[in-house]
Amino acid sequence: DFGEPDFDARCEEFEMLxxxxxxxxxxxxxxxxxxxxxxxxxxxGKVEEIALAAAAHQAELILVDHALSPAQQRNLERSLKLxxxxxxxxxLDIFALRARSHEGKLQVELAQLQHLVTRLxxxxxxxxxxxxxxxxxxxxxxxxxMDRRMIxxxxxxxxxxxxxxxxxxxxxxxxxxxxxxxxxxxxGYTNAGKSTLFNALTRADAYAADQLFATLDTTTRRIWIEGxxxxxxxxxxxxxxxxxxxxxxxxxxxLEETVHADLLLHVVDAASPQRDEQIAEVDKVLAEIGAAxxxxxxxxxxxxxxxxxxxxxxxxxxxxxxxxxxxxxRAGLDGLRQAIADFCRNKSENDAPAFQ
Ligand code: GDP
Numbered sequence: 001d002f003g004e005p006d007f008d009a010r011c012e013e014f015e016m017l018x019x020x021x022x023x024x025x026x027x028x029x030x031x032x033x034x035x036x037x038x039x040x041x042x043x044x045g046k047v048e049e050i051a052l053a054a055a056a057h058q059a060e061l062i063l064v065d066h067a068l069s070p071a072q073q074r075n076l077e078r079s080l081k082l083x084x085x086x087x088x089x090x091x092l093d094i095f096a097l098r099a100r101s102h103e104g105k106l107q108v109e110l111a112q113l114q115h116l117v118t119r120l121x122x123x124x125x126x127x128x129x130x131x132x133x134x135x136x137x138x139x140x141x142x143x144x145x146m147d148r149r150m151i152x153x154x155x156x157x158x159x160x161x162x163x164x165x166x167x168x169x170x171x172x173x174x175x176x177x178x179x180x181x182x183x184x185x186x187x188g189y190t191n192a193g194k195s196t197l198f199n200a201l202t203r204a205d206a207y208a209a210d211q212l213f214a215t216l217d218t219t220t221r222r223i224w225i226e227g228x229x230x231x232x233x234x235x236x237x238x239x240x241x242x243x244x245x246x247x248x249x250x251x252x253x254x255l256e257e258t259v260h261a262d263l264l265l266h267v268v269d270a271a272s273p274q275r276d277e278q279i280a281e282v283d284k285v286l287a288e289i290g291a292a293x294x295x296x297x298x299x300x301x302x303x304x305x306x307x308x309x310x311x312x313x314x315x316x317x318x319x320x321x322x323x324x325x326x327x328x329x330r331a332g333l334d335g336l337r338q339a340i341a342d343f344c345r346n347k348s349e350n351d352a353p354a355f356q
Contacts, residue, residue: 001032009274014065014087016191021094026057040079041072051080063090070119088115103165110158117151166256173260176232181222182344185234185258187286188267189278193301197267197327198235201336220257227341234261239285255289263343264296265336270324271305297339300324303332310335319346 001007011028018025029050031042040047041064050062061083062076068086076084085093092112099105176183186194202221220234234257258264264286268279279298286292303310303324310332313322320339325332 001030002035006274006277010065014063017087017090017094018063021090021097023061023063026059027053029053036066036072039072040075041066041068047076047079054080054082061085103162106158106162106165110155110162113151113155113158117148117155169256173257179230181230181232182228182263182340182347183232183234183257183261184263184265184340185236185261186265186267187236187239187258187282187296189239189269189272189282192267192269192272192278193327194235194267197265197299197301197325198233200327200330200333202233225337225340225344227338228344231340231344234258239282255291258286259289259291259294261291261294262347263340264291264294265299266296267299267301267327269302270300270308271302295343297343298322299336301327304329312339 004010011030015025015028029046031046033043037043042050053059054062059082062080062085064076064084064086066086067088068076068084073084073086092108092115095108096112099108173183186198188194198219198221202223220232222230222232225231236255236258266279266282268275272278283292286294286296298321300322304326308324310326311324312320312335313324315321320335320342323332323336323339325336
């Protein structure tokens, strides 16, 4: 705890992440500090406390809800004699477990390799500094250089394969756009209910679970909406606080679906106490991937948990700006379809050539 807001909610989310990765949590230890310790991340007293607790519970793994430097991770592992996994690696691990499509798997592999390569680089420069480069400069390649080269080759190969898949996606998107099909993408904080809403809208059976990151791969389905015609709906990757940058980069192709959509449905867990922070976090990621200008509609989901009736809210022009739904109870979907149809009508009016 470095004095960040919503500490309890963060703890709860981290537990959910850990469980999502299949961890069985035996103990939680909280360290309060002004700033992380450079060598061990936590103070020496805490390291001892963790070691004792780990021994008492026969823990096999230590999870840290923060990004650790390679040195911190190594030092902790050495003194605890246990594997230590930080937040970034944990998120990567969950993505690896959940990826289902070929493209999703390639994206995760790329993210993992990129994460690994930054660690190798840092370890390597650390060694160089220590020895002043002398004795490290031989005619042959060092093991680290070899590792880096092999990883580099693999990264290039993965990028090429992903680029090919991306081109296929582009072609599909263009064909849809030519056919006048409007595209709608669901975005939202992880666990907001995107998959449930996607299923409700498309009557499909995409995987929905009370686990973070249930959705990794983009699924696109075509539906018919009265007043809007044929519309493609895509369920995209869930966003989360501190989404590793390597991951955002690796998921670029998937996120492109979001960037190129005509309309984003920003699904919000209306019942979450962190609702506003989560909305801000999603907006931040959208800006990062260049989707800040895509029109969006706020969909407040889980209205049932607030005891709210599904409804729509309009602005002074009568345009629907917010929709309250319960994806689970499939309530309020007509209002949502109405909002999509309204958007579609406005769009085609604005796109139409002006006659004089
Ligand atoms: P995603 O990560 O955004 O795709 O979220 P999911 O669709 O997997 O849903 C996360 C959890 O919230 C699941 O346990 C759903 O059953 C639950 N959920 C989704 N929509 C609603 C809703 O309208 N009401 C309630 N009470 N729960 C919901």
